[in-house]
Amino acid sequence: MNTRSTAALPSVRERILETALDEFYASGFHGATMRNIANSAGCSAANVYNHFENKSELLVEILRRASDEQFTATRNALRKAGADPAEQWRVAVVAHALFTARNPRACLVANTELRYLDDLNRRRVVGSRDAQEHLFVEIAEKGVEQGLFDLPRVHQAVTAVLTMCSGIPLWFRPDGPLTAQEVADDYGRYALNLVGYRKV
Amino acid sequence: MNTRSTAALPSVRERILETALDEFYASGFHGATMRNIANSAGCSAANVYNHFENKSELLVEILRRASDEQFTATRNALRKAGADPAEQWRVAVVAHALFTARNPRACLVANTELRYLDDLNRRRVVGSRDAQEHLFVEIAEKGVEQGLFDLPRVHQAVTAVLTMCSGIPLWFRPDGPLTAQEVADDYGRYALNLVGYRKV
Numbered sequence: 001m002n003t004r005s006t007a008a009l010p011s012v013r014e015r016i017l018e019t020a021l022d023e024f025y026a027s028g029f030h031g032a033t034m035r036n037i038a039n040s041a042g043c044s045a046a047n048v049y050n051h052f053e054n055k056s057e058l059l060v061e062i063l064r065r066a067s068d069e070q071f072t073a074t075r076n077a078l079r080k081a082g083a084d085p086a087e088q089w090r091v092a093v094v095a096h097a098l099f100t101a102r103n104p105r106a107c108l109v110a111n112t113e114l115r116y117l118d119d120l121n122r123r124r125v126v127g128s129r130d131a132q133e134h135l136f137v138e139i140a141e142k143g144v145e146q147g148l149f150d151l152p153r154v155h156q157a158v159t160a161v162l163t164m165c166s167g168i169p170l171w172f173r174p175d176g177p178l179t180a181q182e183v184a185d186d187y188g189r190y191a192l193n194l195v196g197y198r199k200v
Numbered sequence: 201m202n203t204r205s206t207a208a209l210p211s212v213r214e215r216i217l218e219t220a221l222d223e224f225y226a227s228g229f230h231g232a233t234m235r236n237i238a239n240s241a242g243c244s245a246a247n248v249y250n251h252f253e254n255k256s257e258l259l260v261e262i263l264r265r266a267s268d269e270q271f272t273a274t275r276n277a278l279r280k281a282g283a284d285p286a287e288q289w290r291v292a293v294v295a296h297a298l299f300t301a302r303n304p305r306a307c308l309v310a311n312t313e314l315r316y317l318d319d320l321n322r323r324r325v326v327g328s329r330d331a332q333e334h335l336f337v338e339i340a341e342k343g344v345e346q347g348l349f350d351l352p353r354v355h356q357a358v359t360a361v362l363t364m365c366s367g368i369p370l371w372f373r374p375d376g377p378l379t380a381q382e383v384a385d386d387y388g389r390y391a392l393n394l395v396g397y398r399k400v
Contacts, residue, residue, distance in 0.1 A: 028316060030231025111370075112312035116228060153386060156378075159371055160364045160390050167363025170311075178356075186353060190360050194394045 013051045015041045017065075020058045025105045029059060029116040056121045059113060066106035067128040070099040074135065085143035086197050092139060094188035096132075097165045101180035104169030111166050133158055143195060150196030161191045213251050215241045217265075220258045225305045229259060229316040256321045259313060266306035267328040270299040274335065285343035286397050292339060294388035296332075297365045301380035304369030311366050333358055340395060350396030361391045 010018070019040035023032040032055060038045040052058045077095035081088045100107045114125060136158045143149035151157050165187055172183055210218070219240035223232040232255060238245040252258045277295035281288045300307045314325060336358045343349035351357050365387055372383055 028228045028230045028313075030228045031316075032230075113228075116231075156383070156386060157390065159367065160387065163367025163370065164360045164364040167359065167366065170363065171359055183356070186356060187360065190357065190394045193396050194390045196393050 012041070012043055012047065016043070016048055016051055017058070017062060021062050021105055021109065024059060024062070024109045024113055029055065029113040056117055059109075059117060060121050060124050062106060063110045063114060063125040064128050066103060066110055067125065067132065070096060070103075070107075071128065071132045071135070073099045074132065078135075085139055085146060086148050086192060088139045089136075089143060089149075089195065089197075090188040090192050092136060093161060093165065093191040094184045096136075096162070097168060097187040098180055098184035100165050100168045101172050101183050104172065107166060108169040133162065136162065140195060143197070148197055150198075157195055161194060164190065212241070212243055212247065216243070216248055216251055217258070217262055221262050221305055221309065224259060224262070224309045224313055229255065229313040256317055259309075259317060260321050260324050262306060263310045263314065263325045264328050266303060266310055267325065267332065270296060270303075270307075271328065271332045271335070273299045274332065278335075285339055285346060286348050286392060288339045289336075289343060289349075289395065289397075290388040290392050292336060293361060293365065293391040294384045296336075296362070297368060297387040298380055298384035300365050300368045301372050301383050304372065307366060308369040333362065336362065343395060343397070348397055350398075357395055361394060364390065 016037060020032070020037045022040060023037050027033075027036075034048050034055060035045050037058070038048045041048070052061065074092050074095045077091050078088060081091040110125075114122060117125065133155075137154055140149060140151065140154045140158055144151050144154060168183060168187070172178075172180070174180065178186075216237060220232070220237045222240065223237050227233075227236075234248050234255060235245050237258070238248045241248070252261065274292050274295040277291050278288060281291040310325075314322060317325065333355075337354055340349060340351065340354045340358055344351050344354060368383060368387070372378075372380070374380065378386075
């Protein structure tokens with residue numbers, strides 16, 4: 001029984017974004033074509049151009065959304081984490097890794113195709129990613145200040161941890177032996193180890 | 201004064217491989233064209249096809265070489281490392297990270313373009329990467345056996361560390377504040393922390 005009303009169906013714009021992600025994932029930014037995206041979305045190329053000026057515009061929108069949603073997931077998780085920087089750090093990494101494991105295509109495309117955007121468009125995406133990174137840097141700095149983390153270069157360690165998480169889509173399979181949550185928990189533990197945290 | 205003999209100039213084949221890497225890096229596998237590669241190498245497209253059957257053949261050769269050279273660098277470093285698994289682990293990660301920092305384009309292309317190869321060609325590259333991974337797994341398993349590392353899932357931790365290293369080309373600049381060696385040393389330390397190593 002299909003009880004979905006028409007209103008619950010994704011809009012044309014949403015459908016275009018979904019099929020564009022498929023296309024960027026399968027063929028890369030340079031291999032993707034607006035025509036294929038339109039075909040898969042079941043609309044005309046002209047219709048795609050009504051919503052997005054060009055391929056860059058589509059990629060920017062996909063990457064910004066993914067980054068914003070990941071950021072929201074991390075901040076939501078942090079709200080329940082209390083004041084201990086070690087716990088905040090672990091919780092933030094677990095949430096970040098969990099989002100990556102559950103949204104592998106968007107996260108992978110973000111890492112592989114971002115460099116093909118021109119400077120201006122890249123900055124539109126990078127702004128959102130920088131905000132995420134800043135959140136992790138703040139937590140790690142608190143950890144260092146309170147003597148919990150042993151870390152000479154906070155920014156570099158944050159980058160190392162975030163790129164470690166960004167590799168999850170390269171191997172994680174939802175039908176594999178581990179759940180996304182188990183993988184995310186493992187990565188939280190790696191991240192806590194990495195910063196030299198010693199439980200007292 | 202130019203004292204190089206003609207024999208010291210790179211062969212056409214080598215020149216094609218170099219310019220192909222530039223092209224894959226700048227435009228991605230799907231955006232790269234044999235014609236552009238030929239132009240940049242200063243030869244005809246027919247000449248490129250004399251050496252490489254198609255784009256896949258070129259990408260496979262570039263990625264296999266990079267992987268083999270990285271593997272050799274790691275094994276050479278390990279020869280001087282002694283029998284302590286913790287020291288072996290640190291030394292192997294430092295060598296791996298150092299190669300990545302010094303060969304950013306090949307390592308980045310390996311991570312972003314590999315998925316566009318068909319199954320058979322992907323396996324030709326992955327075989328070489330698997331051998332590298334196996335070396336790290338062996339060391340980590342020794343560390344666990346000797347009670348030096350606290351690690352429930354050795355393979356996963358190795359993957360986490362290797363993807364962490366593979367992110368270096370995304371931010372490292374040779375003219376930045378840190379040398380490639382300093383970055384590699386930091387990553388060696390992160391990797392040692394990550395596996396839960398406790399100095400006794």
